[in-house]
Amino acid sequence: MKLPESQVAALNAASATDETPIDRLAEEAGLKPETATQAVFELRDEGLLEVTERESVEYELTDEGAEYVESGLPEVRLYRTAVEAGTDDAPAQMGRIIGASGLEGPEIDIALANFGRKGYGDIDSGELSADPDADADDDPEAAALAALAEGGAVDDVDADVLDQLVSRNLLDRHERVVRTITLTDAGVTALMEGIETAETVDRLTPEMLTSGEWQDVEFTEYNVEADAPEVRGGKTHVLRQTAERVKDVLVGMGFQEMEGPHADADFWINDCLFMPQDHPARTHWDRFALDVPPIEHLPEDLVDRVESAHREGVGEDGDGYHSPWSEDFARAVALRGHTTSLSMRYLSGTEVGELEPPQRYFSVEKVYRNDTLDATHLLEFFQIEGWVMAENLSVRDLMGTFVEFYEQFGITDIQFKPHYNPYTEPSFELFGKHPTTGELIEIGNSGMFRDEVLEPLGVEHDVMAWGLALERLAMLTTGAEDIRDLHGTLADLDFLRGAEVTY
Numbered sequence: 380m381k382l383p384e385s386q387v388a389a390l391n392a393a394s395a396t397d398e399t400p401i402d403r404l405a406e407e408a409g410l411k412p413e414t415a416t417q418a419v420f421e422l423r424d425e426g427l428l429e430v431t432e433r434e435s436v437e438y439e440l441t442d443e444g445a446e447y448v449e450s451g452l453p454e455v456r457l458y459r460t461a462v463e464a465g466t467d468d469a470p471a472q473m474g475r476i477i478g479a480s481g482l483e484g485p486e487i488d489i490a491l492a493n494f495g496r497k498g499y500g501d502i503d504s505g506e507l508s509a510d511p512d513a514d515a516d517d518d519p520e521a522a523a524l525a526a527l528a529e530g531g532a533v534d535d536v537d538a539d540v541l542d543q544l545v546s547r548n549l550l551d552r553h554e555r556v557v558r559t560i561t562l563t564d565a566g567v568t569a570l571m572e573g574i575e576t577a578e579t580v581d582r583l584t585p586e587m588l589t590s591g592e593w594q595d596v597e598f599t600e601y602n603v604e605a606d607a608p609e610v611r612g613g614k615t616h617v618l619r620q621t622a623e624r625v626k627d628v629l630v631g632m633g634f635q636e637m638e639g640p641h642a643d644a645d646f647w648i649n650d651c652l653f654m655p656q657d658h659p660a661r662t663h664w665d666r667f668a669l670d671v672p673p674i675e676h677l678p679e680d681l682v683d684r685v686e687s688a689h690r691e692g693v694g695e696d697g698d699g700y701h702s703p704w705s706e707d708f709a710r711a712v713a714l715r716g717h718t719t720s721l722s723m724r725y726l727s728g729t730e731v732g733e734l735e736p737p738q739r740y741f742s743v744e745k746v747y748r749n750d751t752l753d754a755t756h757l758l759e760f761f762q763i764e765g766w767v768m769a770e771n772l773s774v775r776d777l778m779g780t781f782v783e784f785y786e787q788f789g790i791t792d793i794q795f796k797p798h799y800n801p802y803t804e805p806s807f808e809l810f811g812k813h814p815t816t817g818e819l820i821e822i823g824n825s826g827m828f829r830d831e832v833l834e835p836l837g838v839e840h841d842v843m844a845w846g847l848a849l850e851r852l853a854m855l856t857t858g859a860e861d862i863r864d865l866h867g868t869l870a871d872l873d874f875l876r877g878a879e880v881t882y
Contacts, residue, residue, distance in 0.1 A: 380569055381577035383599055385410055385418040389560075390574065393428060395567050398559035419560055421600065427566035430558055437553045438533050438541060440524065444549035447521075448528045453490035455515045456480050458499040466500070467511035476507050489547075489868045492752050502751055520544055546871055617878040618761070618865050621853040622743045625763055628787045632780075634739040634765065639721040639730070641745065644674035646709040648716060650685050651723035652802040653831040655700045656708055665749050666713050673710035681727055682706065684835035693831045714747035717846055718764035719802075726768070727836045734768065736840045741765040743849060754861045755820060761849035763823075772841035774805055777825055781809060781845070788856050794819065803844065804829050811851075815858045822855070823847035 382390070388408035393399055399407075405415035422428040440448070450456070460480035464471055473491075482490055494500060497518070500509040523536045523544060533541060544550040562570070579599045580587075587593040615623075626636065649661055659665070686706070692699040721742050724730045742764045750756040767780070778795060785793050792812050800806040803826025810819045825845035833842060850862045857865075857878045864871040 380572070381575045383418070383579045384576045385414050386422055387574055387576050389415055389418040389422060390427060390562070390566060390570060393560050393562045393566065395562040398431060398561055401558045401560060404560055416558075417601075419558070420604075422566070427563060427569055429561050429563050431561070433557050433559075435555055435557045437555075438527060438545075439551045439553065440527050441548055441551055444524055444544070445528065447549060448524050452493070452518065452521050452524075453482055453486040454493035454497060454499060455518055455521060457482060457490040457494055458509055458513065458515045461500060461507055461509035462511075466507055467509045470501075470503075470506040470508040473502060473505050473507040485868055488752075488758065492863065492867075492869060495752075505749065520547075520549075524549060546869060548868070548872075611876065614876070616866070617857055617875055618850065618853055620879070621856065622761065622849060624788070625743055625849065625852070626741075628784060629741045629765065632739070632783065634741045637718075637721040637725055637730075637740050637742040637764070638744075639718075639724055639742075641715060641747075642669055642671075642712055643715050643720050644677060644709065645711050645713055646674070646677055646682065646685070647720040647723050648713060650689070650709045651681075651727070651832065651836065652719060653688060653829060654801050655689065655702050656704055657702045658801070660716070666716060667747050667749060669712045669714065671712050673707065674712060675710070677710065678727070678729060681729075681835060682709065685709075688831045688835050693834045697831065716748050717746050718742050718744050718762045719844070719846060722764060722766050722844060723836065726766070726833075726838055726842065733837075737767070737769040739765075739767050752863075754863070755851065755854075757850070757862055757867065760862075763847035763849055763852070764845070765847075766828075766842055766844035768838065768840050768842045770840055772827065772843050774807075774827065774843075777827070777843040777845070780843075781823075781825070785811070788852065790855055798824065798826075800824065800826055802829060802832050803827055809845075809847070811855050813855060813858075813860070816860060820851055820854065821848075822851045 385408075388410055389404060392404045392408040401416055401419060402412055404419070405412045408415060410418065419428055419430060423430045447453075457476065457480050461467070461471070461476050464476055464479060466476065477487055477490075480490070491502065494507075495502060497513070498510060499513045499515065500507060519537065519540045520543060523533065523540050526536070527533065527550070541550065541552070545552045577597055579597045581599040583593060583598075587596070630636075645661070649658075650656070654661060686704055686709075688697075688699070689702075689704045690699045691697060721730075721744075722740070725740055726734070728734065743761060744764070745759055746762045747759045750758060752758065767776075781793055785791070790811055794810040794812075795807045796810065798806045798808045806824070806826030808821055809823040809825065811822045812818070813820055823845055825843070828838075828842040828844055833839075850865055853859065853865055854862060859865055859871075859874065859878070863869045864874055
């Protein structure tokens with residue numbers, strides 16, 4: 380019997396009594412792993428070898444996981460600090476507990492995200508309380524990490540715990556198929572009778588064509604069904620795909636894009652929107668204030684007109700808020716809670732000069748709010764801001780714009796609900812139905828800007844405006860059930876690798 384050299388080497392390295400893994404067979408035969416794999420499958424097809432396949436799952440600590448073995452999981456550290464501060468008896472300010480815990484950077488978001496999930500306590504309106512009945516010393520995720528760090532097996536660890544640690548990027552899961560080889564009776568007989576090495580070539584070269592040698596050689600057969608190594612290339616994040624698609628749709632509808640600062644004066648973020656300075660959303664409950672010098676350069680005439688609108692109202696029937704208004708507060712710097720601050724800059728003429736109708740502008744940028752983390756809320760997220768300035772606009776025009784926009788993403792069941800905003804009247808929220816759960820998800824807020832907003836800005840025409848949630852749009856188009864699956868420290872990487880934006 381004549382066989383190619385690689386097959387002869389594989390046969391000689393195989394055993395009739397012991398199962399030999401392919402990687403060890405390749406080493407003993409002096410073959411590359413891929414060459415050995417091809418030879419083994421060809422010999423199996425000839426009935427000379429038997430291939431047994433078993434699935435193997437191994438777990439390995441990531442650098443972040445190893446770090447938490449030493450320092451402790453962020454949520455455990457937060458819980459212990461909260462207990463030491465007495466929050467199991469009475470809630471305390473979340474910021475004070477976080478500061479005392481020593482958590483920094485991304486660890487803070489990780490701790491907050493897992494604190495409630497594990498039942499360590501509650502976070503409500505900026506206050507944190509610890510559950511006195513929780514047992515952080517018996518945290519199953521911490522125990523699993525410690526066991527792996529000591530070289531232990533994971534056979535006794537709950538599968539859900541391992542899945543959670545993998546999703547948190549604290550463990551790497553390596554799944555592979557282990558193939559072992561044994562000689563069949565026919566293989567043993569062939570070796571006993573003797574096998575000769577056949578001269579074969581695995582590729583056709585220009586020299587062989589020129590000399591005519593190709594007519595006399597034996598070519599190696601290729602097994603197109605043989606497994607190939609999995610290669611995962613990079614891809615654009617599904618949220619970025621959604622953002623780019625949103626931009627394409629809005630530009631196609633005649634809109635221009637706005638840009639502006641993430642940290643801005645409260646004047647642009649809230650005062651221009653006719654938001655009273657004592658509104659709860661402007662306190663530390665929702666706002667991220669920055670400890671930096673105030674904004675010095677604001678249009679003085681515009682500041683005076685906005686202050687007048689707050690104190691006295693606009694028009695004959697205007698009444699204002701009868702609440703404190705401070706220019707120092709207006710100049711204070713905070714992270715924007717919505718990108719409507721950009722709309723105020725553009726509508727006032729500060730960014731691109733005075734605008735004449737019709738005008739259409741949008742932005743898709745990040746905003747920051749001190750929200751409670753859950754399946755539909757993050758501390759920072761992307762907002763789709765937009766507005767149209769024209770004559771004789773109505774709510775019907777606004778609703779029609781949304782219908783046209785969302786149809787581009789295959790969403791045709793938008794629902795509208797009346798709502799109150801300090802800066803728009805009439806106002807309404809938008810809801811879309813989740814494709815998997817059937818749940819109605821709030822996806823945006825909108826309305827017609829009030830005179831108290833437009834008159835100080837010097838705008839004499841109707842303006843309809845909206846703020847839509849990019850992440851929630853992505854949830855509707857991809858089927859993600861938790862906003863944290865899309866981005867952040869708990870993102871589901873397997874989901875992101877396969878998720879596509881549909882439209």
